[in-house]
Amino acid sequence: MGLPDKTVGEARERVRAALAALGLALPPRRILINLVPADLPKEGSHFDLPIALAIMTAMGILSSEALSAYAAIGELSLDGRLQATGGVLSAALETIGLQLGLICPRSQAQEARWASDALDILAPETLRGLLAHFNGDHVLTPPELETVSASPPVADLAEIRGLETGRRALEIAASGGHSLLMTGPPGAGKSMLAQCLPSILPELTHEQILECSRIHSLGGQAAGSVLVTQPPFRAPHHSTTLPALVGGGSRSRPGEVSLAHNGVLFLDELPEFSRACLESLRQPLETGSITVARARQTVLYPSRFQLIAAMNPCRCGYLGDTTRSCRKAPRCGEDYLARLSGPMLDRLDLSLFVTPVSPLNMITLPPGESSANVRARVCAARARQIDRQGVPNSQADATSITLSTEARNLISQADERLRLSARGLTRLLRVSRSIADLDNADIVSAPHISEALGFRLRSPLPSQQ
Numbered sequence: 001m002g003l004p005d006k007t008v009g010e011a012r013e014r015v016r017a018a019l020a021a022l023g024l025a026l027p028p029r030r031i032l033i034n035l036v037p038a039d040l041p042k043e044g045s046h047f048d049l050p051i052a053l054a055i056m057t058a059m060g061i062l063s064s065e066a067l068s069a070y071a072a073i074g075e076l077s078l079d080g081r082l083q084a085t086g087g088v089l090s091a092a093l094e095t096i097g098l099q100l101g102l103i104c105p106r107s108q109a110q111e112a113r114w115a116s117d118a119l120d121i122l123a124p125e126t127l128r129g130l131l132a133h134f135n136g137d138h139v140l141t142p143p144e145l146e147t148v149s150a151s152p153p154v155a156d157l158a159e160i161r162g163l164e165t166g167r168r169a170l171e172i173a174a175s176g177g178h179s180l181l182m183t184g185p186p187g188a189g190k191s192m193l194a195q196c197l198p199s200i201l202p203e204l205t206h207e208q209i210l211e212c213s214r215i216h217s218l219g220g221q222a223a224g225s226v227l228v229t230q231p232p233f234r235a236p237h238h239s240t241t242l243p244a245l246v247g248g249g250s251r252s253r254p255g256e257v258s259l260a261h262n263g264v265l266f267l268d269e270l271p272e273f274s275r276a277c278l279e280s281l282r283q284p285l286e287t288g289s290i291t292v293a294r295a296r297q298t299v300l301y302p303s304r305f306q307l308i309a310a311m312n313p314c315r316c317g318y319l320g321d322t323t324r325s326c327r328k329a330p331r332c333g334e335d336y337l338a339r340l341s342g343p344m345l346d347r348l349d350l351s352l353f354v355t356p357v358s359p360l361n362m363i364t365l366p367p368g369e370s371s372a373n374v375r376a377r378v379c380a381a382r383a384r385q386i387d388r389q390g391v392p393n394s395q396a397d398a399t400s401i402t403l404s405t406e407a408r409n410l411i412s413q414a415d416e417r418l419r420l421s422a423r424g425l426t427r428l429l430r431v432s433r434s435i436a437d438l439d440n441a442d443i444v445s446a447p448h449i450s451e452a453l454g455f456r457l458r459s460p461l462p463s464q465q
């Protein structure tokens with residue numbers, strides 16, 4: 001009892017079978033399992049192991065004294081093996097606070113180890129293995145933290161020919177964690193550029209790995225270990241629903257914006273996303289977190305992601321190209337752009353029009369600079385930012401950015417022309433700071449501001465750029 005869902009209810013059969021595999025038959029009596037607190041709905045298969053251990057203690061097979069030093073989490077298979085389940089990392093972090101050890105499935109020992117070096121972890125393969133440990137027949141060895149080998153991202157900047165401005169914008173965006181909008185005709189290379197971003201992003205810190213892994217572990221993405229060791233790159237399709245994007249549903253699961261925490265949210269074909277989806281991004285883009293409120297509970301998920309968006313300038317995609325655009329140009333472009341609200345566009349730090357490389361240049365141009373080289377510059381610039389202010393430039397306090405006199409003058413001239421919002425100015429200053437960091441400069445000077453202004457959104461349409 002205690003509001004179990006169907007999965008918890010079926011633990012009855014799994015536990016019975018797992019104990020039978022050990023040669024244990026349940027006593028022919030009524031067995032009452034009380035899940036507390038009584039008014040909080042329980043869900044998931046991770047209660048199997050604790051339920052089995054409680055029954056074994058009640059039967060006198062395990063000593064409750066030995067078990068009292070541990071919390072337990074894990075699903076049981078019918079033959080008594082411990083199966084991976086969601087939430088092990090969160091459970092491990094929680095048990096540290098309770099000054100307990102943790103019993104979890106073998107396959108998730110690494111996940112638990114990431115929580116702390118000092119945590120007492122028992123990670124048996126089977127229920128039988130755990131019993132042998134407590135009987136002193138075969139003591140389990142505590143798992144060691146394995147170093148994670150970064151799997152190389154698939155897309156590399158070396159495959160891209162030309163597109164110098166696009167590459168530059170990507171480098172600036174990566175170094176400071178800025179948001180970026182790429183507009184351009186079909187096949188210009190927008191999606192390709194975005195796919196290359198993971199290959200130049202700085203590594204996650206230990207803390208960020210924990211944060212991301214906790215969220216992904218709750219999202220129940222995959223069975224088994226869910227350590228997120230690379231910056232996440234989430235690319236939801238434009239048909240995505242609002243709960244899938246921002247989180248929610250009956251279980252208040254984290255959405256794509258939270259799964260992209262400390263990483264990238266890539267929205268390809270931006271205007272094709274539903275209006276509700278696009279507007280819902282405004283809160284997390286500004287505050288770095290999102291509140292998912294449902295009838296039963298309210299959950300605050302972190303969602304500090306870098307937004308990368310791509311779009312065509314209009315429906316047919318060829319606006320600005322007189323030989324190929326449709327008869328409705330330029331109206332079609334204005335209508336298409338109108339799907340994006342002003343406040344949404346105001347939140348984009350960098351914007352550029354991607355002009356396709358001509359077929360001749362595609363053949364004659366040499367391959368571009370490799371991601372490894374670009375990444376070295378990005379990491380150096382990011383290290384400067386962390387040294388100076390502890391956070392990437394996209395979260396920096398814009399008022400503390402030091403400007404040269406010429407830079408100041410340039411901004412006031414530009415302001416008359418661009419009518420920057422207060423947010424626009426903040427974002428402009430942060431991007432300029434990133435450009436200066438890539439340039440190894442302590443003070444933001446006029447060339448940095450003017451490059452940032454070049455990437456400031458006026459209109460993503462080619463004719464007005």
Ligand SMILES: Nc1ncnc2c1ncn2[C@@H]1O[C@H](COP(=O)(O)OP(=O)(O)OP(=O)(O)O)[C@@H](O)[C@H]1O
Nearest residue numbers: 159160161162163185186187188189190191192357
């Ligand atoms: N500059 C380039 N260097 C190398 N390959 C390129 C370049 N531009 C385009 N391509 C090739 O064209 C393909 C299509 O590019 P991509 O999918 O990025 O276009 P897109 O701008 O996203 O177009 P759409 O608007 O239709 O989504 C890429 O997979 C790549 O093979």
Ligand SMILES: [Mg+2]
Nearest residue numbers: 190191268310
């Ligand atoms: Mg594309």
